[in-house]
Amino acid sequence: FDSLPPAHYKETMSTILVWIQQSETKLSMPQVAIAEYEIMEQRLRELKTLQSSLQEQQKSLNYLSTIVENMSKKAPAEVSQRYRSEIEVVLGRWKKLSAQLVENCQKLEELMTKLQRFQNDIKTLKKWMAEVDVFLKEEWPALGDSEALEKQLEQC
Numbered sequence: 630f631d632s633l634p635p636a637h638y639k640e641t642m643s644t645i646l647v648w649i650q651q652s653e654t655k656l657s658m659p660q661v662a663i664a665e666y667e668i669m670e671q672r673l674r675e676l677k678t679l680q681s682s683l684q685e686q687q688k689s690l691n692y693l694s695t696i697v698e699n700m701s702k703k704a705p706a707e708v709s710q711r712y713r714s715e716i717e718v719v720l721g722r723w724k725k726l727s728a729q730l731v732e733n734c735q736k737l738e739e740l741m742t743k744l745q746r747f748q749n750d751i752k753t754l755k756k757w758m759a760e761v762d763v764f765l766k767e768e769w770p771a772l773g774d775s776e777a778l779e780k781q782l783e784q785c
Contacts, residue, residue: 634712638696641689648686649722652679656729669741676734683727690723
C-alpha cells in the first residue's frame with residue numbers, strides 16, 4: 630500500500646482535471662469581433678480571473694507532482710509509469726492552457742489599445758468634419774471682393 634497514492638491524490642487529480650476541462654472550454658469559446666470597449670474589458674476581467682484561479686490551482690498540481698515523484702521511488706515500475714504518464718498528460722494540458730491564457734490576455738489588451746486609438750481618431754475626425762461643414766455653409770464672398778476670396782482660399 631506504500632506504493633499507491635493516498636486517497637487525497639485521486640480527489641485532487643479529479644478536481645484538477647475538472648478545472649482544466651472547464652478552463653479549456655472557456656478558452657475555446659469562439660472569439661468574435663467585438664467593437665465595444667466595455668465588452669472587451671469584461672472579457673479581459675474574465676481572463677484575469679481565470680489566471681488567478683490557475684495560480685491558486687498550482688498548489689494542487691505541485692502536490693500531485695510530488696506524490697507521483699515519491700511514489701515512483703517505492704512503487705513497482707508499471708504502477709509508477711502509469712501515474713507518471715497520467716501526471717505528464719495533466720502537466721502538458723496545464724502548460725498549454727497557461728500559455729493560451731497569457732496569449733489571449735496579451736492579444737485582447739493589444740486590441741483594446743487599438744480600439745481606443747481608433748475611437749479617439751474617430752472623435753477627432755468627426756470634430757474636423759463638423760468644422761468643415763460649418764465652413765462650407767458659410768456665405769461666399771462677393772465675386773469682386775478679392776481679399777475675402779483669397780482669405781477663403783487659404784482656409785480651404
